[in-house]
Amino acid sequence: MDKVALPFYLRIMHPFEKHRQWPAVHQVCATLKAAGFQAWLAGGCVRDLVMNRVPNDFDVATNARPEAVEGLFPQAITVGREFGVTILPFDDFQVEVATFRQDGPYADGRHPSHITFSTPEEDAKRRDFTVNALFFDTEKRTVVDFVGGQADIQARLLRAVGDPDRRFDEDKLRILRAVRFAAQLDFTIEQKTFEAVLRLAPQIKIVATERIRDEVLKLMKSARADLGLTLLRDTGLWAILFPELVAVAEEESTFEKLRTRVRKSKSIEPTFATSAAALLLLLDFVDMDPKPHLSRAQTWLKRLRFSNQETEAVMWSLRMRETFRSPSQVRHAHVIRALGHTHATLAEAIYAGDSAQEKDALARFQKIHTDVLGGRRELPARWVSGDDLLQLGTPRGPELGRLLEELYDRQLEGMFQNREQALTWAQTQI
Secondary structure (H helix, E strand, O other): OEEEEOOHHHHHOOHHHHOOOHHHHHHHHHHHHHOOOOEEEEOHHHHHHHOOOOOOOOEEEEOOOHHHHHHHOOOOEEEEHHHOEEEEEEOOEEEEEEEOEEEOOEOOOOOEOOEEEOOHHHHHHOOOEHHHOOEEEOOOOEEEEOOOHHHHHHHOEEOEOOOHHHHHHHOOHHHHHHHHHHHHHOOEEOHHHHHHHHHHHHHHHHOOHHHHHHHHHHHHOOOOHHHHHHHHHHHOHHHHHOHHHHHHHHOHHHHHHHHHHHHHHHHOOOOHHHHHHHHHHHHOOOOOOHHHHHHHHHHHHHHOOOOHHHHHHHHHHHHOHHHHHOHHHOOHHHHHHHHOOOOHHHHHHHOOOOOHHHHHHHHHHHHHHHHHHOOOOOOOOOOOOHHHHHHHOOOOOHHHHHHHHHHHHHHHOOOOOOHHHHHHHHHHOO
């Protein structure tokens, strides 16, 4: 076991202490220790500390049994007592407290048949990758390393803990997680671990669709998503996960186009749109006939069980791609209409013009959108209604609808200053 003190600057004020969740996490550890238990930080947050990165959240590992944790924390929610896991909610986040454990056999490729409460070393050796199997003693400010995770971080290697075949057999999703973590950390997958991914890739098929979808989205939002796509292709996972997109990976120039686009996508705001944008990056970068393309996208979204909201955002953006790619070739009012749509942020982030000229054109329309709509993602009320046109003598039928839309387009383009001008023009068309 390596028990290594942090560098001096981290021992004085380690990054955790600047994190908004830290007071609650520190209190959890202090309460457990005051009751006579061990309490170490565990997993990804420790990896992030060693890499001087800001963690998303914190997990605590302890030798306290779940019932003891529940007794110490009234707000405790037991979500997996049989696996030694207790959740402690705090405002808008939660801290997971897990008892040190050793896993029994995995019969379903996801969960152990049973667990045995054990030691920190045995707990570390059941985890997926060495870089995720580190502990941190907050009191002594030392990293506790039973599996060589710190050395792998220094070497920028993603290595399975122990036998990679066994680790992947325990939880098949780890096959895909190896690629995701390599992309997230910008690490190289260690040779034996890579060979296991390559050999066991077909087994990813037994993993629940929702779990695969979530990993793919995390991969697409990672620092080196372009590397992740290459690894998906090189391990054979691409053809298994995205059979509709096999041709994309087989054509190197097309695949490089996708990787380039992914690299440019990192400016997307980290909101709901990011998840949908990840889908667009996969689904839409090859010129193809619109109808088959949309049909294939719909099939893909349904198969991976994306929410109705995500599906709606992606499909609308796909339909609007030419508007955002080449706004100078589209009527001004139609661009303004698109910019006023709920999902416009997503389409803007992904397409943003195919050339400097088109980017400038889109920027001009964005300014018009701001002037006309005040930057809101909703269109202004129409000055002229269908009833107004009927009163002017417009016959019912397609012509009324055409005239109504033309009036609104002209309103958006600033050709009318008010309702009266719009009605005056309408009279000249009847």
